Amino acid sequence: MMGGAEPQSVSQHDLEQLAMGLSDDPALLARVESSPDLKARLAQIRDDNALLSELAMTQGGQAVREFDEIPGYELLGEIHRGGQGVVYRARQRSADRVVAVKTLLQGSFATEGQRHRFEREVKLAARLQHPGIVTLHESGRTATGLNFIVMEFVEGETVDRWSKRMREAGRTRDIVTLFATMCDAIRYAHQRGVIHRDLKPGNVLVDAKGQPHVLDFGIAKALNDDDDELVGMTRTGEFVGTLAYAAPEQVSGDPDLVDIRIDVYAIGVMLYEALTGERPIKTVGSLSSIVARISTELPLAASKVSDEIDADLNTIVMTALAKLPRERYQSADDLRDDLVRWLGHRAIAARSHDFWYVARKGLWRHRVPATIAGVFLFMIVGFLAVTSVLAFRLERENRGLEQTVSAIGQALARVDQETSNVQVSDLEEFLAGTNEALGRWLKDRPDIAASLRNSLGLAYLDMEKFADAETQLRQAVELRKSLRPPAEAAIAESEHNLGRVLWRMERFDEAAEVYKSALKLRMELYGPENEDVVRTTHHLAQVLQDLGRPQQAVEMWERTVEARRKLLGPQSPDVANSMLGLATCLQLMGRLHEAQGKLEAALRIVETSYGADSLPVGRVKFRLGSVLIDLDRLSEAETMLNDTRRINALKNSGTLDMARTLHELGRLELMRGTNLTLAETYTRDARSMRERWGNPRRSLAESDLQLGRIAAAQGDLEAAERKIRSGIALLDQASVAEVHCERGFALTWLAEVLWRREKYADAEDCARNANAILAEFRDANDEQFVSNEQILAKALAMRRANGR
Structure with a gap:
């Protein structure tokens, strides 16, 4: 116990904490010592615990023998033995799969308090269905009173061991990528009202694909929970967690100070350790000295411990480790976003107050010809050089070129820290200033103004500032049409x-x-x-x-x-790009095997041209995964989509690419049908990403339609109808053609739900309209087409039975 106020009353839980040596609150001890009744109860608990421990010792392998009584499971060996529980490797006979089974260390001799904590872990873990969190399969208690949890078995190593290998190989980016993925799992837990409170390397396993899995929510805290059993577990003055990874407010003993930011701090400690091989705070010496260091001692900058850590990454780590919660990242999502920004060479939020830093990072982010803003800046420099020479030669003959030089010079001055007193916060401000300069100085040179506005439009397009891009490009078109000759x-x-x-x-x-x-x-x-x-x-x-x-x-x-094969050769990446487009269209038409063949050919080209972990490979694998779902080859599809997800994270391809991948993973789980909660999680996360980034209505429609299908599979037909109608409304708002396969699919799914809700006339209308659309795209053997025909046939039979 780290201090705290005297409790209003002494509960059984308080006495068990004292008996097990987990609490040393002097106020609590004084209260017990002053009460003969409390002293007697404490002594009895200690005697009971001693007896139970002795029995457990004399029983030898009792826990193992009791384990064999868990119906349907075969013990394969012990994996880990901790302070509270034992984890075994086992085989689930019904599914013929390897699982992990956790039992209480004391077996059937566990105290009521220990059982209560164990059952609490089950309640919290049951809320969480995420690929980055170990999945709970089932739980229960044997006839002899042994509590058990059956969980997903992860074949892997702890994150500290994995990070040591990566660090020694100089693979800093791989470490950062993994921690960004881990943050996504913790964000998911926080959104569902669960704080882990004991994040440490031993509670994060990394599998063979380099994916993290968070486990052990045994001392997690529930947020905003009405269940007193969950909320009341932590008393004032009681410390829970692991000191080396505990935040200052966590060791204060005041549970009211504990929120999701303690998990952010713990991730910061693990990240510091993963990158440097050292802990930020040494946890040796007396308990009081360790607590004092955690609370007050500033860690050595990570960049001073390892030369592999640059200024931005150091800022991220040290921000996560801030002593004051308000100075820390406010959520795991915020920390993840900055890690992703670092991976993409973008300005991090933790340094957003530094205007010149943000401007430099913005320009670095858009630095190469393949990036449109980079082209734009390159053109400006080229124009400046050329027009400077021309202006010198033709000064008396053409004063207009001097205006060009002035306009471009002013634009460049906005990013020249040495000569400008204008503060630039990011690339967008720079482009806005350039636009202003063009309007002021290039009225008499429409040829040059048009070229620069064309480049400005492309820069805005690259930044997904579509309205600004449209304005610039329309002006470029009009200016170029005004030239004589055009x-x-x-x-x-x-x-x-x-x-x-x-x-x-x-x-x-x-x-x-x-x-x-x-x-x-x-x-x-x-x-x-x-x-x-x-x-x-x-x-x-x-x-x-x-x-x-x-x-x-x-x-x-x-x-x-x-044409591209003829112009560029059969192995050109541009050929693969067109094959990808062709395959997408073939998929929409239901010509799935043709689409698969095109995609496999395209994949060979882009892997040879760009490498296995490139973005073009990720995009082809995404589409191939989608086609494989349609072909009901779900395991192969899952491999493709997980590869896509890994590449997206590694290459920072953008939130919208990740959203698209998560959506397809949700569709895969929907088709598989064994974990609809996970299907819903993937789809909702994808929709949230799309909405946050202002994604067009068509993508949001796709999300709502899938959520409707998931609700239908879960048996919630009212929610299913509501979501599918929402998706159709979004298709209308997105001006999707009346005859389009997406609309045909949506009407098919709505028809199925309406029929199940016994809205037969509406279902018949939807099915008829759906097939009128699908007839333009699919043949009569298509699954969606057949589904509608079945509804129409049932409707006809119903009318005949009613004499109509």
């Missing part, structure tokens, strides 16, 4: 880029029009065998697919694949 190649370039923006905004009709205009210009300029022509054809095929014109889209995709 710059047709440049007009086509800006129209193509505008089409990209409109597609991202899900304004497919408008996107199709500008793509067609760009394609017409490029065909007239270059003929069909030109990469710019093929690129626009590729994009137009995607738009036609989204407009519900799959046959036209497939024909365009096929032309694109063949």
